[in-house]
Amino acid sequence: MTQKTIREALNDALRQEMRRDNNVIILGEDVAGGHGGTGVIDAYGGPLGVTKGLIGEFGANRVIDTPITESAIMGAAAGAAATGLRPIAELMFVDFMGVCFDQIFNQAAKFRYMFGGKTRTPMVIRTTIGAGMRTAAQHSQCLYHMFTSVPGLKCVMPSNAYDAKGLLIEAIRDDDPVIFFENKLLYDHACDVPDESYAIPFGEANVVREGHDITIVAFSRMVHIAEEAAKTLASEGISVEVIDPRTTSPLDEETILESVEKTGRLVVVDESAARCGMAADIAGLVAEKGFSSLKGPIIQITPPHTPVPFSPPLEDAFIPSAATVVAGVHRLLK
């Protein structure tokens, strides 16, 4: 096993699946880069470098640079998926969903149901999420709560490199449309990642840390914030169980409910939205199906109901931090 960053793990996954199946293709803006103009091809290899080198191995017929035209990209991916390819389309920042959402939520997501089960749409949309890079209101959102609410879509958000590889391989092999959310701040996050190919099934939460006083459910980068908080709390004698559902749709309800049964207390840490977000979703789930286990209120730690601000002190205050999680836990235990 070698240490790999999430960026490398994703590149691994893409390369291995493209070798395995000629129908796997990649399309998006600057997934190679350098078409037209005077320079070299693969100048970018993806705006964040994830698809670097793939055009060299698989050629421009399978690693396809497109104009800036997200509806056409997402629609082309959906149409190609429905007719025999397994496209991986890149939506550079999830914030751009507003110019192409129809092709995702009304078309790709609904094909199978609308058409009475007679079609499959095995496409993956890779996109980036998350605040913390000072990229302000239109380049820092998470938005996966919106996708999670759409029947027909699957939503995946790895928090580490091992999961990133296994979940992306699973996503590519999956026969339904999958949105794969990559947190921009985690690309350089590294851990042991096998060189060989492996898939991690959807709907199986990862219990990142076991504990018995309180359950924290967290998503994507917030898993690391939760772990940090858990460490602080451990030093105070509070034992925290941290759960990373890894996929929000399907969601591993069981693992969450079992944990709350054990701890009786739940904090959800989520960056997506203060209203109708993933934190509310998990809280609602437990308030219905796990109510009898609850010893106290369910605390949601989310950003405030504001756009993402640009200025560093504001953005730092916007994102849930270990300190706000710890404070939330204290509030709960009081």
Added chain:
Amino acid sequence: MTQKTIREALNDALRQEMRRDNNVIILGEDVAGGHGGTGVIDAYGGPLGVTKGLIGEFGANRVIDTPITESAIMGAAAGAAATGLRPIAELMFVDFMGVCFDQIFNQAAKFRYMFGGKTRTPMVIRTTIGAGMRTAAQHSQCLYHMFTSVPGLKCVMPSNAYDAKGLLIEAIRDDDPVIFFENKLLYDHACDVPDESYAIPFGEANVVREGHDITIVAFSRMVHIAEEAAKTLASEGISVEVIDPRTTSPLDEETILESVEKTGRLVVVDESAARCGMAADIAGLVAEKGFSSLKGPIIQITPPHTPVPFSPPLEDAFIPSAATVVAGVHRLLK
């Protein structure tokens, strides 16, 4: 006072506000209809007849038929709002948000914050929601949970004609972008509506029915479903309080929390989504801030996690009904 349908009440509101303020304009597809071609102008008066007659009084400069081009419509409304008009833009079905969401959620909604408070965007988007008309997966959604999750937007969904008029007038006078959700099945719903102009403030829930055993929070057409269920339950000796928040953003948390404090039990009836929807949002709110009042789990009555089906028996089973609400209450009281 005269009995008016929601359709008439909305027409009233539009007409009165357009008389009051020359900067109020309407734009959208077939808001008049009949431009070009060989027939008469105002052939439609809005696809569902709400804007009928307005072009006659206010002219084509203020009641503007557009091509089918929702991004340009929503963007034009936002740009016009930021520069001095008070546009009312029509999004024929909320299902079409996927082709214009960017202009709503990244532009109009975020202007004020991104620009440091130096601008106002007094626009209203009128749109239609709701299943029950056999219009299948792309013409039957509610989707207001997605808008509710967006900071900077206000979300309004009247359940009766009185509220429809007062809330629309408030929306037009409001200085923030407001999305006004009209349930297609309620247009002919009538009640007493004053002829004169009046405004209903946002963020003030309507307690539709008082009760002490259980609180039902419901939105838009689901308010009527909840009332129907409440009647049945009353005959069983169960006293139900029905709350219609009328606006989801801002949300009248106080009225909901006070009611739950009294009843100790909460059912949320909502058509928007089974995951990350309004039901989860309300459940999450109460599980955090009203936990100590709760005597049992919070029940969410929503459609299943499926697209809206076409066939009548399927669609009927999809939409929450009085019977499913009653069953939910029974489950809770068991």
Added chain:
Amino acid sequence: MGSDKNKLLDAYRRMKSIREFEERIHVENTTGEIPGFVHLYAGQEAIATAVCKHLKDSDYIGSTHRGHGHSIAKGCDINGMMAEIYGKKNGLCAGKGGSMHIADFEKGMLGANAIVGGNPPLVIGAALTAKVQGTDGVAVSFSGDGASNQGTTFESMNMAVVLQLPVVFIFENNGYGEGTGCDYAVGAESIAQRAEGFGLPAVQVDGTDFFAVEAAAKEAINRARTGQGPSAIEAVAMRFYGHFEGDPQAYRSAEELTQLRETGDCLKIFRDKVEAGKHVTKADLDQIDQEVKSVIDSAVKAAREADFPTKDDLLTDVYVSY
């Protein structure tokens, strides 16, 4: 010669099937048994038929809310379509889609689409599959004049040119998008001319003339099939009925409405042309009329009698696996 005759009779049968299908739905819709919105294709039959004539089952088309004609032209089963429109379990989409979502991937019918401008991005995807897999497949997008103004449509044309995809964009200009005239809503000189600006060959043809559409489609589809990239065709033909069934059509003058069937009936025009030729007789065509009528009769009968899906079907087929 015999093959010429057969081709003409086939074309007529397709067009007539569409006409009869739509005329019959127009009538049956008044019974209240057909749920939801229906948008009829009557008047535009020559377009779908002449285009799809050049396509194989393995080629794809993407359609609109007004999709019955495209579906029949592409070979979808008429009984399955009718059952779908009635919301029945044996419908082409198991009753889950209805009129606005009829699809049949076996026949290369990618789906009607209730989002205006919804299909062009999908259709370039089908063309991309053909290109990547190296088949000689072609994909055709049908859009209305109204849809020609939608951003998704423009994006798809540009992407098709950039990637040189085997795709043809058919713009059916029937004069109106809902209640708004094309002369108002399309700012350009013509839809074809605007498309040409995107860098693809584009022509305007008379959509009531089967042979004019056939010739233009042949050229464009051949171009796509032989790797020479995308094309666009604007075909002009008015719809006979309202935007949807129940539309009072005040946006059309009485004069326009009465003239429609006299001067703009593609079936009449076809008949006049072929009856004047030597292959086909009036009797041949009359016989097809009879046959088609009975096909539609029995489709309606079967659809009315078929079973609705049951509640259990509500939760199936959201995902392949979940």
Added chain:
Amino acid sequence: MGSDKNKLLDAYRRMKSIREFEERIHVENTTGEIPGFVHLYAGQEAIATAVCKHLKDSDYIGSTHRGHGHSIAKGCDINGMMAEIYGKKNGLCAGKGGSMHIADFEKGMLGANAIVGGNPPLVIGAALTAKVQGTDGVAVSFSGDGASNQGTTFESMNMAVVLQLPVVFIFENNGYGEGTGCDYAVGAESIAQRAEGFGLPAVQVDGTDFFAVEAAAKEAINRARTGQGPSAIEAVAMRFYGHFEGDPQAYRSAEELTQLRETGDCLKIFRDKVEAGKHVTKADLDQIDQEVKSVIDSAVKAAREADFPTKDDLLTDVYVSY
């Protein structure tokens, strides 16, 4: 004569201010004090300056992620801009927007926009305000070559033609959208030609030639101001720096990069032209260079020293009232 001279000096001062602003950010960015993404406008100064010369404060422009030049050209306060880019509380957007969201409604600057294709729909809205209110206001949309392929841009052009809005679409073709060449991504013959297909007058001009842009803009803006509807201008000029600061630019050849400033520097070209004329001397321009330098110096100094917003500011200005 004196007024001619002043106009030339004003134009030079604007262009030079943009250049100096961007060159300085290019340097300061390496200190790590500037948060987030910055996209520099250096190389394209003549375009924004020549266009905005014809606009009043009450006219509006909409801009892109590469918006510093447009902002300065439209008259935004340089100190306020610099403070904003540094994320400071006294910035034009109180530190909440940053480089990609600079706006100043008092100056008719509707905002930089981090969504490619985000501004054209908004700009037609500003034009709609002028039309409805019956003012002679004009609105100008700046978009890149990459943005010219976005559906929102196309929709806006069509809507502008249909409603005959007082708007001008400027397409700044700097050869690339991120790392992809315009020659690859724009399928059309040219951006101008494609725009023309939408039914609005469109021309292509040399964007390094202030006077060429000025003449084209004058005509187009005059057309808008006098109620004759929308126009489009494609102005060609390369950016000097990468897509964003830090971009290694492997998609450009070394040759292209070295030639840029020699043959494509709009400031040099302007200087050569006006110094050859009789109104303006080299000394006049050198003096402006000095003055501009000190303006930018003090803007950077002030921005660095200014206060950040505080946590309390996080929750303000989401709504006017809530």
